[in-house]
Amino acid sequence: MSLIASWIDTANSSETAFPLNNLPYGVFSVGGAARCGVAIGDLILDVSGLEEAGILQPGPRPGVFSAPSWNGFMRLGPTVWSGFRAGLTEFLREGCARRAEVEPYLFPMAEARLHMPFRIAEYTDFYASRQHATNVGTMFRGPENALPPNWLHIPIAYNGRASSVVVSGTEIRRPWGQVKAPDKPLPRFRPSGRFDIELEIGAIVGQPSTGPVSVTRADGMIFGYVLLNDWSARDIQAWEYQPLGPFQAKATATSISPWIVTKAALEPFRIPSPERERDLLPYLHEPGPMLYDISLTVSIQPELAALPTVIARTNYREIYYSFPQQLAHHTTAGAPMNIGDLLGSGTISGPAKSERGSLLELGWGGKEPLRLDTGESRSFIEDGDTLTLSGTAEGVGHRIGFGECVGKVIPALEPDQLPY
Ligand code: CA
Numbered sequence: 001m002s003l004i005a006s007w008i009d010t011a012n013s014s015e016t017a018f019p020l021n022n023l024p025y026g027v028f029s030v031g032g033a034a035r036c037g038v039a040i041g042d043l044i045l046d047v048s049g050l051e052e053a054g055i056l057q058p059g060p061r062p063g064v065f066s067a068p069s070w071n072g073f074m075r076l077g078p079t080v081w082s083g084f085r086a087g088l089t090e091f092l093r094e095g096c097a098r099r100a101e102v103e104p105y106l107f108p109m110a111e112a113r114l115h116m117p118f119r120i121a122e123y124t125d126f127y128a129s130r131q132h133a134t135n136v137g138t139m140f141r142g143p144e145n146a147l148p149p150n151w152l153h154i155p156i157a158y159n160g161r162a163s164s165v166v167v168s169g170t171e172i173r174r175p176w177g178q179v180k181a182p183d184k185p186l187p188r189f190r191p192s193g194r195f196d197i198e199l200e201i202g203a204i205v206g207q208p209s210t211g212p213v214s215v216t217r218a219d220g221m222i223f224g225y226v227l228l229n230d231w232s233a234r235d236i237q238a239w240e241y242q243p244l245g246p247f248q249a250k251a252t253a254t255s256i257s258p259w260i261v262t263k264a265a266l267e268p269f270r271i272p273s274p275e276r277e278r279d280l281l282p283y284l285h286e287p288g289p290m291l292y293d294i295s296l297t298v299s300i301q302p303e304l305a306a307l308p309t310v311i312a313r314t315n316y317r318e319i320y321y322s323f324p325q326q327l328a329h330h331t332t333a334g335a336p337m338n339i340g341d342l343l344g345s346g347t348i349s350g351p352a353k354s355e356r357g358s359l360l361e362l363g364w365g366g367k368e369p370l371r372l373d374t375g376e377s378r379s380f381i382e383d384g385d386t387l388t389l390s391g392t393a394e395g396v397g398h399r400i401g402f403g404e405c406v407g408k409v410i411p412a413l414e415p416d417q418l419p420y
Contacts, residue, residue, distance in 0.1 A: 001268040003398040005094040008106070010041030017392065017401020018042075020092050023085060024259035024402075025224065027068050027115040030107050034068035034115045037107070039259055039403075040092055044112055046105040047088075055091075055101050060084055069119045070260060074206035074223050074339050081206070081223070085264055114169070114258035117226070118204060118340050120162040123254065124330060125200075125230055125344035127156045128321040130274075132349035135361045140238065152278045155321035155329045157346075158245040160230075165254045165342060168227075168405045174383065174412040175252040177236035191412035192233035194366070194380045197387050198347040199298050199357030201316050202228035202256055203323040205341035209331055216287050218327035221337065225266065225323075227257040227296075227389045227405035228344050234360050234380070254344070257389070257405040265400050269293045269393040271317055273325075284329065290322035294402075296348060296391045298357065302376055303384030309373040311362055314355040316391075318348050383411045 004020040005012055011019050018024065018039040028037040028044050035048035048065035050056050059065075060080050064072040073080070091102050127133055130147070137146035150156065166172075174195055180187035206223025213221065230250060237249030270289040294316040301308035321329075326343055347357040356362045359380050363369050366379040381387065387409070391402035 002396045004089065006040065006092045007094050007096060007099050008041045008043060008092060010043070011092070013041070014397055014399070016041050017399065017403050018259075019398040019400075020089060021395060021398055022261065022265050022400045023088055024261045024265070025070050026117045026259045027070070028107070028112040029115065030112050033066075036065035036067070036070060036073070037112075038088060039109065040106075042109050043106045044109050045088070045092070045102070046107060049105040050102065053105070055098070056087065068115060070117055070223075071119050071340050074118070074204075077207060078220060081262070082264060085262065114167065116165075116167045116256075117258055117260050120165050120342050121338040121340035123160040123162045123165055123342045123344070124157050125160045125250070125254075126321065126326050126346040128319050128326065128346040129348050129357070130320045131318060131351055131355075132347040132357060132361065135349060135356065139360070139365045153280070155326045157326070157330070158250070160254065160344070161251055162342070164251055165256060168255055168257050168407070170253070170255060170407065171410050172231055172253050172255070172407045173410050175233050175236070175248070176412055176418065177233055177248050178239060179235040180239045187239060192235055194234035194360075195409065196232045196234050196359045196380055197298065197389075198230035198232055199296055199312065199314070199389055200228040200230055200347055201294065201345045201391070202226045203327070203343045203345070204260060205327065205337050205343070206339060208339055209337040211331065211334065213328055213331045214283075215285065215290070215324045215328045218331070219290060219324035221327065222263055222323055224260040224262040225402075226260055227391050227402045229255040229387065229389055229405050229407060230344055230347070231255070231407070232358070232360075253407070255405050255407045256342075257402050259403050261400060261402055266292050266294075266393060268395065269400065273322055274320060283332065284321075284325050286322060286325065290324050291317050291319060292393060293317055294391050294393050296357075296389065299388045300372065300378065300381075301386045301388070302372065302374060302382065305372070305374045307373065308386070308388060311359075311370055312354060312356055314348050314350045314357055316345070316348060318350045318355070319345050381409050383409060385409050
């Protein structure tokens with residue numbers, strides 16, 4: 001699909017993340033109350049203001065955009081989602097006769113504060129990149145036992161904490177936790193010395209379910225996608241993870257990018273899942289392509305460095321189980337899904353060393369430290385480092401960008417700040 005030209009010049013640049021083809025949804029404030037907005041070029045369209053002024057006719061539902069989340073809009077369902085998107089596209093299209101009415105509701109993105117774009121109901125994080133699972137398994141259990149025996153049959157996940165999900169830009173405090181060095185007899189309680197990122201995509205559930213759903217139905221329930229960084233304390237994880245999986249290692253924070261890229265915007269970028277080594281059970285069969293071609297990068301910028309160093313480049317296509325498969329599997333035992341549920345794809349790693357989506361893999365557990373452009377080396381995150389994820393689907397003469405998911409790591413609490 002080629003670029004849809006807009007009367008907003010910056011939306012027509014081949015470099016912008018937010019051409020008219022994208023129209024991602026966020027929550028913003030410029031001094032006053034936070035409300036719903038849509039990114040277009042280097043501007044934000046205040047859809048709450050448009051609705052109050054009666055310009056959106058018919059609006060989806062009075063007041064739905066004045067809330068500081070898109071949950072109310074999600075509730076209205078896919079027919080309303082696509083009608084609203086089509087209407088916005090006409091308002092912003094080159095030659096629109098109503099330009100003068102819409103223009104007062106545009107704000108420079110650079111002057112806006114971006115907030116969490118939706119209220120998170122619950123959060124589940126999968127483990128669906130084969131290369132990531134193989135790499136981590138090799139480091140934790142050896143190459144013979146790298147991939148768990150269930151991995152080629154089930155999309156594996158753990159239930160995370162919705163309360164720990166934060167918007168891009170939020171500072172991340174290094175956690176304390178219980179760790180045990182392999183050569184020591186007893187564990188210690190200390191700040192994590194192996195604090196890490198995980199490069200992921202997040203999917204947002206926009207429609208509820210009350211029983212098992214098919215892969216096709218699950219695809220229809222998904223509203224959109226964000227970048228997701230699942231901050232992970234590897235030393236805490238290595239000690240606590242057997243037999244019930246990650247717990248405090250993943251409870252510090254999960255950052256998400258502020259713009260929800262809709263499923264509609266990504267339709268032209270659908271691609272099939274990789275070849276299956278083992279046949280999947282019928283309930284996991286996909287009726288069509290359900291992954292997306294999304295290029296992803298990770299960069300790290302030490303506190304005093306002038307520029308970031310890109311440390312990984314990979315693609316969402318490295319994922320083995322698509323979000324509709326993950327969501328369908330998640331409903332098999334009866335748990336209802338709710339509007340605002342967030343699914344993490346799992347760390348996305350490709351086969352090449354430069355395609356690994358965590359420092360654990362990039363630096364091979366500290367054995368092969370990364371060299372940064374500044375000359376410094378890194379095995380894990382140091383205090384003051386800023387980690388940035390970015391993602392882009394490349395169209396013809398335009399790109400569907402996710403923007404960035406940024407987090408700076410700040411020092412752990414001092415011992416005298418702890419309650420024990
Ligand atoms: Ca993860």
